[in-house]
Amino acid sequence: MxxxxxxxxxxxxxxxxxxxxxxxxxxxxxxxxxxxRIRKLASKGLISNYETRLNSKSLGFGLVAFIFVRSQEPVxxxxxxxxxxxxxxxxxxxxxxxxxxxxxxxxxxxxxxxSHFLREKIGSIPEVNSTRxxxxxxxxxxxxxxPIQLIGTGNGSNGKSGDQVK
Numbered sequence: 001m002x003x004x005x006x007x008x009x010x011x012x013x014x015x016x017x018x019x020x021x022x023x024x025x026x027x028x029x030x031x032x033x034x035x036x037r038i039r040k041l042a043s044k045g046l047i048s049n050y051e052t053r054l055n056s057k058s059l060g061f062g063l064v065a066f067i068f069v070r071s072q073e074p075v076x077x078x079x080x081x082x083x084x085x086x087x088x089x090x091x092x093x094x095x096x097x098x099x100x101x102x103x104x105x106x107x108x109x110x111x112x113x114x115s116h117f118l119r120e121k122i123g124s125i126p127e128v129n130s131t132r133x134x135x136x137x138x139x140x141x142x143x144x145x146x147p148i149q150l151i152g153t154g155n156g157s158n159g160k161s162g163d164q165v166k
């Protein structure tokens with residue numbers, strides 16, 4: 001991956017709907033070369049999908065909570081993770097180190113619904129032993145964008161100075 005590829009990824013992270021000819025203009029190459037680069041980045045798995053970010057508050061999902069989930073599950077497989085990922089309000093599921101097994105991020109309407117969610121949806125998973133919930137009072141930054149500008153600087157994904165994604 002070279003500087004132009006990094007620029008293309010950065011542009012697409014900011015606005016996945018940007019026209020190809022605008023990307024080409026910004027990175028200084030012709031649109032056909034831009035399309036080919038984007039195709040190659042996708043085929044290498046560097047672009048996994050394009051999504052639209054909705055305004056959760058405006059749509060009635062004003063409460064963000066982070067829930068630590070402790071479960072008792074067999075060594076083989078992750079049945080709890082599978083069940084957690086199937087719940088629509090759950091936006092993220094992370095297998096974590098420490099006393100708890102999972103950290104999940106959920107968006108719900110309010111604390112009343114959160115209480116229902118914890119009892120009915122999380123509580124109905126047989127493997128779940130306990131939960132601890134943290135409610136976000138305010139969110140100052142929330143993004144899925146990666147710091148593309150750090151790739152190849154020694155501060156990127158692999159931590160080795162000078163390495164580049166190929």
